[in-house]
Amino acid sequence: MKRSGPLLTLLAGLLLGLFLLTLNATTGTRPASASGGDSPGTKVSPSPTPSPPSSPTTSTPPPAPSGSPPPDADYAGRTDDDSSAVAVSLRDGKAIAYFCDGRDKESWLKGDVEDDDSMKLTGGNGGVLNGTLKDTRIRGTVEIGDQEYGFSAAKAVKPSxxxxxxxxxxxxxxxxxxxxxxxxxxxxxxxxxxxxxxxxxxxxxxxxxxxxxxxxxxxxxxx
Incomplete structure (x- = not known):
């Protein structure tokens, strides 16, 4: 009976040592976070910054082509002194005009319309018409012989x-x-x-x- 005492003491010491080892192993291990926190060494990429919305692009209409001839039309009117009449017909950048006093003086004239809507038309016997189309009217002068007539001709609608x-x-x-x-x-x-x-x-x-x-x-x- 006397020999069982030391054995019991040795066994108790072994159990105590085993318990201490188990306790150290348990407290030395870090449990994973239940909250899903970042693990060491893991980099979290920042969320991309949204680009500001682009403003709508306003489409700019193309410029009107330069040098295009004026629309086809006819013009008729009187001279400034009301002694005669003048008519001008425009087609595809070409012009033909007629000056007439209704008695014995007349002249047919023709030529081109320039890019700035001006025209210099010439006819027989040295007749010259200088005019400019602006809006719906041709304003200018006609030289017949040694006399010059100012005139204004408005856009004509058939049958004029x-x-x-x-x-x-x-x-x-x-x-x-x-x-x-x-x-x-x-x-x-x-x-x-x-x-x-x-x-x-x-x-x-x-x-x-x-x-x-x-x-x-x-x-x-x-x-």
Whole structure:
């Protein structure tokens, strides 16, 4: 019985030592965080900063092409002294004009319209028309012989405008020009073999005109 005492003491010491080792091992281990915290050495990338919304791009219309000819149109009006009439017809950058006093003085003139809507038209007997189109009106001068006439011609709407008829009537070469103004008045000259006289009125709706007993048709003039 006396020998069991030391054995019990040794066994108790071993148990105590084992308990202490187990306790140290348990307290020396760091438990994982239940809250999901970052583990050592793990880098967390910052959230990308959102780019500011881009402002909408305002589309700028392309510039209007330069040098384009003015729209096709007809113009008719009176000289500043109210003695004569002037009509101008524009087509594809070309112009033809007619100056007429309704008695014995006339001139047909033609030329180009420049990029700035100005024009210099020339005709027989040294006639010259200088004009500029602005908005719906042509303003300028006509030189006939040694006289200069200022004029203003507004945009014409059919049946107003410029008309001409050329035909042979009773062995005579007939050439007639007419300007039909916006108020319906007509100014024209009819030449028979080159001799001028006041022209008879035409029907502006059809261009019909009777000359020396024969029915002719005056047609709109285009360059």
């Amino acid at each position: 405008g410029l008309y001409r008829a050329t035909e042979t009537v009773r062995d005579a070469e007939v050439d007639g020009g007419w300007i039909v103004l916006q108020d319906g008045r007509q100014v024209g000259i009819l030449k028979r073999d080159g001799k001028p006289s006041p022209a008879p009125e035409i029907d502006p709706r059809t261009g019909a005109v009777t000359i020396d007993g024969e029915r002719l048709t005056a047609r709109p003039v285009n360059p």
